[in-house]
Amino acid sequence: MARRPKSRFLVLGLLSEGPKSGYDIKTEVEEVINHFWKESFGSIYPVLEQLEGEELIAPAPGPEDGRGRRAYVLTRKGRTALARWLAEPLEPDIVRNELLLKLYVGGDASADVLIRQVDTYRERNEAFLTLLSNAEREIVQAQKTEVAVSDRRLTYRLLTVRLGKRVASARIKWANDALLALDEMRAIESV
Amino acid sequence: MARRPKSRFLVLGLLSEGPKSGYDIKTEVEEVINHFWKESFGSIYPVLEQLEGEELIAPAPGPEDGRGRRAYVLTRKGRTALARWLAEPLEPDIVRNELLLKLYVGGDASADVLIRQVDTYRERNEAFLTLLSNAEREIVQAQKTEVAVSDRRLTYRLLTVRLGKRVASARIKWANDALLALDEMRAIESV
DNA sequence: TTTGGCATGTAATCCGTTACATGATTAG
DNA sequence: CTAATCATGTAACGGATTACATGCCAAA
Numbered sequence: 001m002a003r004r005p006k007s008r009f010l011v012l013g014l015l016s017e018g019p020k021s022g023y024d025i026k027t028e029v030e031e032v033i034n035h036f037w038k039e040s041f042g043s044i045y046p047v048l049e050q051l052e053g054e055e056l057i058a059p060a061p062g063p064e065d066g067r068g069r070r071a072y073v074l075t076r077k078g079r080t081a082l083a084r085w086l087a088e089p090l091e092p093d094i095v096r097n098e099l100l101l102k103l104y105v106g107g108d109a110s111a112d113v114l115i116r117q118v119d120t121y122r123e124r125n126e127a128f129l130t131l132l133s134n135a136e137r138e139i140v141q142a143q144k145t146e147v148a149v150s151d152r153r154l155t156y157r158l159l160t161v162r163l164g165k166r167v168a169s170a171r172i173k174w175a176n177d178a179l180l181a182l183d184e185m186r187a188i189e190s191v
Numbered sequence: 192m193a194r195r196p197k198s199r200f201l202v203l204g205l206l207s208e209g210p211k212s213g214y215d216i217k218t219e220v221e222e223v224i225n226h227f228w229k230e231s232f233g234s235i236y237p238v239l240e241q242l243e244g245e246e247l248i249a250p251a252p253g254p255e256d257g258r259g260r261r262a263y264v265l266t267r268k269g270r271t272a273l274a275r276w277l278a279e280p281l282e283p284d285i286v287r288n289e290l291l292l293k294l295y296v297g298g299d300a301s302a303d304v305l306i307r308q309v310d311t312y313r314e315r316n317e318a319f320l321t322l323l324s325n326a327e328r329e330i331v332q333a334q335k336t337e338v339a340v341s342d343r344r345l346t347y348r349l350l351t352v353r354l355g356k357r358v359a360s361a362r363i364k365w366a367n368d369a370l371l372a373l374d375e376m377r378a379i380e381s382v
Numbered sequence: 383t384t385t386g387g388c389a390t391g392t393a394a395t396c397c398g399t400t401a402c403a404t405g406a407t408t409a410g
Numbered sequence: 411c412t413a414a415t416c417a418t419g420t421a422a423c424g425g426a427t428t429a430c431a432t433g434c435c436a437a438a
Contacts, residue, residue, distance in 0.1 A: 045418065
């Protein structure tokens with residue numbers, strides 16, 4: 001069994017766009033794909049080392065950076081491995097929803113406590129939606145100016161943002177419904 | 192920092208409904224809350240032992256089962272701990288969406304590969320939606336027959352199912368849009 | 383009697399985060 | 411000069427899964 005399967009493909013995947021260092025990868029995770037993926041330095045650097053050992057990536061050619069920066073590129077072998085992974089069936093995602101667990105086992109709690117939780121959930125998703133809408137606008141803007149070559153990546157990127165938006169909107173709608181139901185419960189409680 | 196051991200509260204929470212054994216808890220996870228929570232024997236039994244050590248739960252009174260079954264109940268201390276956790280702020284959920292990663296880094300792949308992935312995603316979410324709709328129907332049915340005391344738990348349970356439905360529907364809608372966009376890409380490719 | 387479900391538990395191991403440790407370079 | 415940012419890396423730890431190990435009971 002391959003170690004750190006998911007992190008491996010994040011690194012491999014991001015390197016497919018061009019030469020990058022561990023630091024670059026971390027930055028891209030934080031600034032761009034943070035809404036659907038997180039990764040720490042603690043896995044990025046070991047993975048880079050491991051992938052180099054397997055000859056899936058290699059140090060980028062060109063002048064060394066004075067700062068000790070070490071960029072990598074995909075090897076042909078690495079590109080093949082990435083393509084293979086892209087075609088592999090999706091693993092079922094692990095689901096652990098703390099809010100739903102609280103609702104499910106919160107039968108003894110007052111409605112107030114749960115209302116507060118659902119409200120937080122709504123707020124977070126609203127903030128998230130705003131964030132994604134901005135990202136979407138930026139991509140659409142970029143699509144107008146870029147040449148056709150990069151168009152495909154932008155299209156894919158747009159898709160990732162739009163799933164986020166759809167899901168966030170769904171959660172917000174649910175939260176509004178749920179708050180109505182919980183308010184009713186509270187009204188009954190206080191009688 | 193002390194990260195929240197989530198498994199503890201699953202166990203504590205499920206025990207708040209009444210005496211249960213480790214096996215019961217596993218069954219309930221599998222059959223009822225599987226859509227938003229998973230848990231293995233490998234954590235359930237150690238957690239039970241740990242909680243007993245902390246006096247948050249205690250062996251259920253009553254006749255021993257011949258089969259070696261060991262049921263537990265919440266202590267008063269346990270009930271307090273649960274209530275405290277219910278009111279605690281939600282931790283940000285860890286997001287790792289394999290499909291979106293594949294889309295994001297799949298710029299070099301043929302549209303076909305991605306179409307297959309998105310299609311699988313749609314199918315899974317459709318199956319999921321069917322499952323949840325059945326669960327919803329059952330709860331609504333139960334609400335008509337149950338007495339008012341258990342009504343609150345049923346209401347909360349219904350809310351958990353409905354969030355699942357909302358999100359699944361959103362994903363399906365997205366997938367349909369995405370498939371249209373990807374089909375267009377494929378058409379361009381083949382020219 | 384043998385299969386399947388009930389029932390508990392442990393060991394190996396994985397995947398990943400957090401916190402720590404270190405140092406160079408650049409902007410103010 | 412000094413703070414922020416760039417940049418790499420390691421050690422400790424932790425939470426959870428998987429696979430394994432064990433055995434009882436009921437029904438076919």
